[in-house]
Amino acid sequence: MEKVKNPKRFSLNDNVLDLSDLKFLPRWVILFIDILIIFTSLLASHLLIMGLEVQHYKVFPLAYVFLFIVAVNVLYMYIFKTYLGVIRHSTFVDLFKIFLANLCGVLTVIIINYTYYLSVHEKVVLIPFLGLYFAISCLFLFVFRLCVKGFFNIIKENKRSSTRKKIYILGDDDTSVAIAQVVLSNPNLPFDIQGFISYHDKRVSIKLLDRQIITKTNFINNLRDGKKEVSGVLVIKEALQKEELDFWVNVFLENNLKIYKAPNMQKLRSNEIINHINTIQIEDLLNRRQIKLDNMEVKKRHFQKTVLVTGGAGSIGREIVRQVALLEPLQIVILDQSETPLYDTELEMKETYPHINFKFVLADISNKSRLEPLFKKYNFSMVYHAAAYKHVPIVEDNPHEAVLVNVMGTKNLASLSYKYKVNRFVMVSTDKAVNPTNVMGASKRVAELFVQSLQNIEGNTTKFITTRFGNVLGSNGSVIPHFRKQIEKGGPVTITHPDIVRYFMTIAEACELVLNAGTMGHGGEIYVFDMGEAVKILDLAKRMIKLSGFEPDIDIKIIYTGLRPGEKLYEELLSDNARTLPTSHEKIMISKDPSMDFQEIDELTELVIDFSKKEEKQEIVRILKSIVKEFKSNNSIYESLDK
Structure with missing residues (x-):
């Protein structure tokens, strides 16, 4: 069955529908949608064949042939349980099951088609038609799942953006990107990254992880002009000299921005990253680089x-x-x-x-x-x-x-x-x-x-x-x-x-x-x-x-x-x-x-x-x-x- 967990609400007169209240869609609903997609694929394949001025075999009525193909396909959907996956969490495995179910269905129809031909010397289904149907049905079933997945991701991101703290990451180097990727992929972290602050003033037209890069001067000017789009900044302390850290901390504190300290790369790989992103402490500002001797x-x-x-x-x-x-x-x-x-x-x-x-x-x-x-x-x-x-x-x-x-x-x-x-x-x-x-x-x-x-x-x-x-x-x-x-x-x-x-x-x-x-x-x-x-x-x-x-x-x-x-x-x-x-x-x-x-x-x-x-x-x-x-x-x- 399909699990739905959506925070958005839709108003219908005096009633409010909260998609987060819809916990599960029944399995038969998912199967019914898949059958509709199969029928649509058959119709699309039929129209393409007709457009090419190719005639179907007329051994059996076309409607019966289409129903037979659907029945075979539904049988393999049942065998491979393609309708049991949670669509918004679809993975390559789910798509591969759909591919196998459709492939087995088409191969079964082809075997039956040639068995009938060997018996009575007549074919029931056009092989090119089956090829078109296989390609179109796989495509439509894939697209359906990807659209649902994308829809829920958009809703999830909207909810995250509305409840999470909007922050910038100080820096635009590889380490900054790696930390941003972990933060964005972790649903337990209360941060929404808006962009990256460059250490330099050279303007760039590219984006990182679809987030903007803002130059040092522009960021400071925006703060002075009252354009504070974020509530805090994530700082990678190890990437900064003490003088640089002091400069940026003064800028952030003067503009009432929360300062968060990113964990080192070893802790970044840990499942407990949520425990390693904390507000920066005075010890971090007084500390010098560790002295290593013999x-x-x-x-x-x-x-x-x-x-x-x-x-x-x-x-x-x-x-x-x-x-x-x-x-x-x-x-x-x-x-x-x-x-x-x-x-x-x-x-x-x-x-x-x-x-x-x-x-x-x-x-x-x-x-x-x-x-x-x-x-x-x-x-x-x-x-x-x-x-x-x-x-x-x-x-x-x-x-x-x-x-x-x-x-x-x-x-x-x-x-x-x-x-x-x-x-x-x-x-x-x-x-x-x-x-x-x-x-x-x-x-x-x-x-x-x-x-x-x-x-x-x-x-x-x-x-x-x-x-x-x-x-x-x-x-x-x-x-x-x-x-x-x-x-x-x-x-x-x-x-x-x-x-x-x-x-x-x-x-x-x-x-x-x-x-x-x-x-x-x-x-x-x-x-x-x-x-x-x-x-x-x-x-x-x-x-x-x-x-x-x-x-x-x-x-x-x-x-x-x-x-x-x-x-x-x-x-x-x-x-x-x-x-x-x-x-x-x-x-x-x-x-x-x-x-x-x-x-x-x-x-x-x-x-x-x-x-x-x-x-x-x-x-x-x-x-x-x-x-x-x-x-x-x-x-x-x-x-x-x-x-």
Whole structure:
């Protein structure tokens, strides 16, 4: 039977006929239409024969002959079930069945015709007539089905166009066309592509997929003239340089156009493409092209080796684990003091990397007696130290905890790595350790100094390496998820200061730096990363609000709360008296910060640890300032110690 699913309505007086209400046409109706087409084909064939002044045989009345031909044809239609297919979904298989049914019908008539001739020496049907009938009947039956199919496609497209979001695709290259084809062929996607925006201004008279190509200038001029024919644009982020992406995003946001991000080609081939076309996020605009370094050397350092990752349940630590797991290590030991995140990490890793041998350890890095049995047991080749307290205001109020974790914890791990001859120890540091204005940054700088000092002591075989970078997109507690939650609640978005700026990088990028630093280092280096241009947090907030479809200070208010204790307007990657040395990659540099002798930093760290155990905050910060000369408190109760 024929299924009809048509959204269009036709008015008959006071009655409205909705074709979508007609679920099925009975099979006999389709068969009846096919029989009418057969009769029409016979009539057309007859008229053509008469036009050629050829006479039919008159053995039997012509009407009887025609009825016989129809009966034979209907028999084969029944045998091949040509009337059962859903016409609007007709395929080559359905057309082939019609062809076979008609062919078998004609061949049967020809066999009967010659059998009769052999019996009584008279023919009943003209062979040329049967040939014409076969061709015309196939043609008419094909055309009928194709017309029905086309009719329903037109109606379907009209419905789709009326309910779907009209969008352009940015770009007119092969990738743009491939994405457009997938979007147009997927009925589950809520988009109707109106055309392609060319990156250039050269006018072209051709169309792509029957859609117009509009030049860059014409598109922008149309927007300025108020001729906004679409509600959004689909952007292929990988095809654009950051500057180009920023330009187009500004154009779209200024004209209230939704910006959608196309998936990569691998996801494009997936059946779940509907889950991969999303509105563009602020992370997409801040992200730079992925930096790729010597992956063979990275794999060599980890292949069939045992690796320890501290803070492995945190944002950075977990991504380090993911990347190390791809390098086929012998075992990965994941250590964290936070129970629930560690359990979540265990579930993820065992599901994603079932072939990797993981060990999950719940422990505090400030407890050396808990750590040493691990070093004895596992014979680590690499230690990635990502465990730390990092939230500036909380740490400012609890300097003793900062010292116990960031300083004492690092000291424990680095000392054990030296004692058990770990091949490489890689510490994750922060740009807040440079010219620190808060306890968190100062504690990380002290940890850097201690790690560096171990490099040159007698008998050391471990390479101690430090990596230093800025804010990480999407990490726990970072500003972007915080802003996103505030926008989802309707605002306000809170910013500490209108002039505050920060550097940003992706989690994957940060961890790639960490892994590569472990292979590039000779020991004692502090690696800094080219973070690009600093981002003004106010501009970041405004863009996030616009990308969410709102207007800053109209739909979503922005309020300023004042700098938090220890917070500064801008972060630095290099100290004032540091100089940099290049490495084999232009985006990675070595910071030549002042270092300290092991004996001196060891004694000072023991001193500050002792005061931390007594929770004497002022004395803790005073000692930190004596170690880190450039530590000047800002907006903090400890500013009096700087006088």
